[in-house]
Structure formats: C-alpha cells, structure tokens
Amino acid sequence: DTAVSQTPKYLVTQMGNDKSIKCEQNLGHDTMYWYKQDSKKFLKIMFSYNNKELIINETVPNRFSPKSPDKAHLNLHINSLELGDSAVYFCASTQEGYGYTFGSGTRLTVV
Amino acid sequence: EDQVTQSPEALRLQEGESSSLNCSYTVSGLRGLFWYRQDPGKGPEFLFTLYSAGEEKEKERLKATLTKKESFLHITAPKPEDSATYLCAYEPGGTSYGKLTFGQGTILTVHP
Numbered sequence: 567d568t569a570v571s572q573t574p575k576y577l578v579t580q581m582g583n584d585k586s587i588k589c590e591q592n593l594g595h596d597t598m599y600w601y602k603q604d605s606k607k608f609l610k611i612m613f614s615y616n617n618k619e620l621i622i623n624e625t626v627p628n629r630f631s632p633k634s635p636d637k638a639h640l641n642l643h644i645n646s647l648e649l650g651d652s653a654v655y656f657c658a659s660t661q662e663g664y665g666y667t668f669g670s671g672t673r674l675t676v677v
Numbered sequence: 678e679d680q681v682t683q684s685p686e687a688l689r690l691q692e693g694e695s696s697s698l699n700c701s702y703t704v705s706g707l708r709g710l711f712w713y714r715q716d717p718g719k720g721p722e723f724l725f726t727l728y729s730a731g732e733e734k735e736k737e738r739l740k741a742t743l744t745k746k747e748s749f750l751h752i753t754a755p756k757p758e759d760s761a762t763y764l765c766a767y768e769p770g771g772t773s774y775g776k777l778t779f780g781q782g783t784i785l786t787v788h789p
Contacts, residue, residue: 570720597775607762609721609779622776656720665711666777668720 569593570669572657578675579647587642587672589657595667597621598640599658600632603671609656615640647676680704681767683780690787693754698783700765701747708770710748711777712741715762724750724763755787 570591579585591598599622600612614622615634629645640657657669681702690696702710709728713721725734727743734741738759740751750763762784766777 599775601777607782609764609766609777611776611778614775616775658720660775665723665726666721667723668713670720671718 569667570657570659572655572669572672574672575670576673576675578677581647581649581676583647584643584645585647585674586644587655587657587674589640589642589669591638591657591659591667593659593661593667595659595661596637597660598634598637599660599666600640600642601656601658601668603654603656605653613640613642644674647674649676652676681765681778681780683763683765683783685783686781687784688786690752690755690785692756692787692789695751695753695755697752698750698763698785699747700750700780702765702767703746704767704769704778706770708768710743711766711768712739712748712750713764713766715764715782721764752785755785757787757789760785760787 572589597616599614601609603609612626613632617637618634631643634640652675654671654673656671658666660666684699709726711726712724715721725741730745732743738753742749762782764779764782766779768777
C-alpha cells in the first residue's frame with residue numbers, strides 16, 4: 567500500500583547509456599513531480615505534471631524527458647547519461663490543500 | 678533571488694535536551710512553508726505546513742512556528758529516534774504553485 571513508489575531503487579550505468587525511472591502514486595493526487603537531490607543533499611525541482619500536463623519545467627538539460635501516461639504515473643527518461651547526472655531522484659505527488667508525498671528515491675550512479 | 682537558509686547545518690543533542698532549528702527565507706509572496714524529516718536512504722517525510730505568520734503546529738515532540746522572515750522547528754525532550762535531517766521548503770504564491778524550494782537541511786543527532 568505504498569503511496570508513492572519508484573523503480574528501480576538503485577541504478578548503476580555507464581556514461582552514454584539511456585535509462586528510465588518509473589513512478590506511480592495511489593493517492594489520487596492530480597500533480598506529480600521529479601526532484602533531484604545532489605551530493606550536498608539539496609533537493610531541486612525538475613518537472614511537474616498536473617493531470618498529465620507539464621506545468622513546471624526547470625532549467626534541466628534536454629536529455630531529461632518526463633512522460634506522464636496518466637495522472638497516477640510519471641516516468642523520467644534520461645538520454646546519454648553523464649557523470650554529473652549521478653544523484654538521487656525523487657518522485658512526489660500532491661493535491662491542493664495537502665502536503666507533498668515523496669517516494670523513497672532512485673539512486674543513480676553513472677560510471 | 679528567493680532563497681531559504683537553514684541553521685545550524687548540524688546539531689548534536691543529548692536525549693532530553695530541547696533545542697530549535699531555524700529556517701530563514703527571502704521570498705515575496707509565501708504560499709506555504711513546509712517542514713520535512715528525511716532519514717538516510719529514504720524520501721522526505723512530511724511534518725508540517727504553515728501558511729501565515731503567527732501560525733503554530735505541533736506533533737509529538739515537534740512544534741513548528743512561522744514569522745514573516747523565518748520558521749522554527751522546536752524539539753522538546755528529543756529521543757534518539759528523532760535523529761534525522763530536517764528540511765524546510767517554501768512554496769511561493771502566484772503562478773509558482775507546486776514549486777518547492779528547499780533549504781540544505783539540518784542534520785540532527787540525538788545521543789542517548
């Protein structure tokens with residue numbers, strides 16, 4: 567009965583590869599997010615989708631492409647992975663008037 | 678530029694030793710100020726949302742307060758299980774709904 571679930575939890579890959587991270591929420595929230603937590607532990611927003619529509623797109627390289635097939639799912643595809651992409655990526659969801667619920671994170675290591 | 682700063686970066690307490698964490702922010706038009714707890718290897722866990730200066734919220738040993746410039750997270754008689762990183766974040770008003778900006782966090786360690 568996990569509220570926001572992400573897969574995989576760990577991802578180790580070589581530079582130049584393409585990878586995807588999946589996120590699903592069973593809270594019925596309308597809005598979903600991708601956040602990146604770097605080595606200094608700062609959490610920064612990357613994207614936000616509201617009911618499958620992109621509403622926030624921060625300054626993120628074009629190699630990152632979010633996709634929302636329905637309001638319960640938000641996936642993140644990353645092309646041509648670079649060493650600097652290594653971080654923990656968190657999915658989150660929210661509904662107006664409620665707090666944000668985060669997933670447990672995907673630790674991406676690019677070697 | 679809107680920003681949020683947390684202090685101290687790290688805090689070590691003895692069990693039962695009460696203290697406070699600070700979150701100061703510079704933003705025009707605050708929609709909400711959030712406090713989260715993050716344990717190692719896990720995602721942030723929601724604690725509180727504060728919406729207006731003077732507001733206070735409590736949960737067990739934690740109490741969050743908000744002024745026009747800063748927020749405090751007071752920890753009363755902490756226990757070792759309160760050890761975690763505490764994050765604050767603000768959500769600006771207007772068209773930036775949903776765009777949380779986080780501080781760098783305060784790492785709290787409570788020794789038995």
